[in-house]
Amino acid sequence: MSVPLRAAPAAEVRATDGTAMYRMIEELFPICRSITGEGLRQTLRHIARHVPLVLHEVPSGTKALDWTIPNEWNVKGAYIATLDGRRIVDFAHSNLHLVQYSHGLDRIVGREELLRHVHTLPERPAWIPYRTSYYNEGWGFCLSERQARTLTDTAYRVVIDATLAPGYLSYGELAIPGSSTDEFLFSVHCCHPSLANDNLSGIAVATWLASRIAAAPRRLSYRFLFIPGTIGSIAWLAANEPIVPRVTHGLVLSCLGDPGAFTYKQSRRGTAEIDRVLAHVLPHLVQPFIPYGYDERQYCSPGFDMPVGCLMRSPNGSYPEYHSSADDLALVRPDSLQQSLDMVWQVVEAVEGNLTYRSQNPKGEPQLGRRGLYRAIGGQQAQEFDQMTLLWVLNLADGKHSLLDMAERAQLPLPKLRAAADALVAVDLIRPAAAAAHKD
Ligand code: ZN
Numbered sequence: 001m002s003v004p005l006r007a008a009p010a011a012e013v014r015a016t017d018g019t020a021m022y023r024m025i026e027e028l029f030p031i032c033r034s035i036t037g038e039g040l041r042q043t044l045r046h047i048a049r050h051v052p053l054v055l056h057e058v059p060s061g062t063k064a065l066d067w068t069i070p071n072e073w074n075v076k077g078a079y080i081a082t083l084d085g086r087r088i089v090d091f092a093h094s095n096l097h098l099v100q101y102s103h104g105l106d107r108i109v110g111r112e113e114l115l116r117h118v119h120t121l122p123e124r125p126a127w128i129p130y131r132t133s134y135y136n137e138g139w140g141f142c143l144s145e146r147q148a149r150t151l152t153d154t155a156y157r158v159v160i161d162a163t164l165a166p167g168y169l170s171y172g173e174l175a176i177p178g179s180s181t182d183e184f185l186f187s188v189h190c191c192h193p194s195l196a197n198d199n200l201s202g203i204a205v206a207t208w209l210a211s212r213i214a215a216a217p218r219r220l221s222y223r224f225l226f227i228p229g230t231i232g233s234i235a236w237l238a239a240n241e242p243i244v245p246r247v248t249h250g251l252v253l254s255c256l257g258d259p260g261a262f263t264y265k266q267s268r269r270g271t272a273e274i275d276r277v278l279a280h281v282l283p284h285l286v287q288p289f290i291p292y293g294y295d296e297r298q299y300c301s302p303g304f305d306m307p308v309g310c311l312m313r314s315p316n317g318s319y320p321e322y323h324s325s326a327d328d329l330a331l332v333r334p335d336s337l338q339q340s341l342d343m344v345w346q347v348v349e350a351v352e353g354n355l356t357y358r359s360q361n362p363k364g365e366p367q368l369g370r371r372g373l374y375r376a377i378g379g380q381q382a383q384e385f386d387q388m389t390l391l392w393v394l395n396l397a398d399g400k401h402s403l404l405d406m407a408e409r410a411q412l413p414l415p416k417l418r419a420a421a422d423a424l425v426a427v428d429l430i431r432p433a434a435a436a437a438h439k440d
Contacts, residue, residue, distance in 0.1 A: 018338030021204035024050075025257065025337075028200055029329060032095035035134055035191045035228035036060075036072040036169050043190050044172040047203065047226055051210045054175075057168035064238035067231060070134060072167025073101050078160040080141060082153055083108070089143055095193040096325050098160065099140030100132040105160040114156055120145040121324060128325035130195060134231075137164075144325075169235055172226035174210055178218040183243070184351060185250035185308060186210070187295050191228035195327045198316060201257030205340050212345065219352050220248070233295035237304060249274040249351055250308030252294045256340035257332030260314030261285060265293060268300035272307030273404065277350045280407055280414060281343070287315075311344065350414050354404045356433040357397035357421060366394065371427040385420035388412075393420045397430040 028046060033039040047053055062069040078091035078098045091098050099119065109117075117140040121129045125145035133140065139160055172190075188206045192199035203226065210224045223243075227233055237244070250267070251274065264278040266289045279286050289309075291297055293316060299308035313336065314322075321327045359366075373390060392410040403421060407414045424430045 017208055017341055018334035018336075021201075021208055021337040021341070022257075022332065022334040024204045024207065025196055025200040025332060026329060028203065029194055029196060030095075032075060032091075032193045033191055033199075034073050034100050034132075034193065035231055036070065036167060037074045039193070040190060040228060041170045043203070044170055044226060047172060047190075047207050050207045051174055051214065051224070053172040053224075053226065056171050056173060058171075058235050058239075059168055060166040062169075062235075064231070064235045067234050069169045069231065069235060070101075071164045072169070074163050074167075076161040078102070078141075078162065079158075080114070080151075081157045081159070083155060083157060085157075088150065088156075089141055089147060094128055094325060096128045096130050096142050096195075098162075099138075099142060100193070101134045101137075101164065102139035102160050102162060103137060103164050104162050105139050105158055107158060108155050109158045110155050111151060111153060114151065114158065115148075117141060118143055118148055118151070120148045124320065124324065124326070127321075130192070130323040130325075130327075169228065169231060171228065171232045171236065172224075173236075174222075174224040174226075176210070176214050176218070176222040176224075178221040180220055181246055182248040183221045183223050183246045184348070185223045185225070185247045185299075185306075187225045187227065187233060187250065187252045187299070187308070189229035189232070189254065189294060190226045191232070194325075195323070196329050196332045197255050197257045197314075197319075197327050198322060199254070201255060201332050201337060201340070202253040204337060205256045205344065206253050208341050209344050209348070212341075213348065221246075223247075227295070229295060230298065233298040237298060244304055244306060247306050247308070250299060250306055251344070251347070252296045252299075252308060252310040253312075253344065254294050254310065255312040255314055255316060257337050258314050258319065259333055259336050260319065262340075262343060263287060263312045263315045265289065265296065265310040265312070265315070267296070267307045267309045268302075268305055269307055272309075273351065273354065274307050274309050274347075276404055276408070277347055277354070277414075278309060278311070280404065281346055281350065311340075311347075313340065349418075350404070353414070353418050354402050355421075356399055356402050357393070357425075357430040358399040358433045359394055359397040359430050361429055362398070365391070366429050371429065373423060373427065385416045385423070389416050389420040390424065393417060393424055394429065397421075397424070399433045 031039045079087045080089040081087045119142045188202040266275045299306040396406045
């Protein structure tokens, strides 16, 4: 007697991916990243342990489109202490305590002045906010509202052991060539300090996706950018304008570890193939483009107008923990990361397989029974496609309709059409249009 197989081994491997991505997030969580500096570099080196990332260093002062690469920011420590030396707020406890890009400081500060440099979230009294001041020189601390209420002394010692000096802006790039020069661009920001969902979840999913894509030959070429938000995409665009026209699809990945539903934010065009694929896969979860959010703002600026959308679960700014100390390791989940990886993979497969076909028997319906296709339907492939799917593919295999066109017109899922097309190719009833044209 044969025993039915238990869960396919593939499912076990996939479950491990979610756990492994979570582990990567745990390892990267304590690092103080910013748009420049050692924390960012350390993060990129960590990613490079998983995939062969090229590390780029752009010198401070370099012009990039309308921007200038800023000075490099590095922090050794920062604290607020009472005058008798008791540290009451310490960067060592949470790197969110220091406003990013605060300059160095060591002096006694009166209570009134200190409070002008303190940021809190009064409506969430236990959480520390995340604040930056990249392009306005200054200093500041982020405290929980509860901590801030304890600042009752008349003066405090404020110490910021930080340097803001000429250095480099670092970013990581991975190009995976395929048989076509058309590129699928994935972009992930890596500039947030100890925040798990906004930042680290995107990094982990993109790293696992890149290693999966690199594992086998692909039709499209792929490019992964691990960059500091805004200035990183601007630096890349400034240095790589000739590549821009080759990018036929793109996704910014962010906030992919929380349990919320998926959200797809369309590219500026709204009708690019990537927009249509996502509308097909996530029909009720598509939002129109707005010129706000992540690096899609740069890719979709009018001078580039790239077909780049943004895939998230709970969108930036929409969940209470966003940009606060509550966006921590408890907010992200291995199973959410797993689902996100699977979702992006589904998109990659849809785009890879979105070919146009030409029927080899376009006059009248071909006799399917003679070719064993009914047997296939009755047998193991019953779940994959049915007769209706075969008929749609045969009818629209006119060299003009892509598989995605067929999916939209027939209102059938892409994987089902893919399976039917594969079966029809196997009996030479249809051929990929390019190949068919080549043979004609
Ligand atoms: Zn953010």
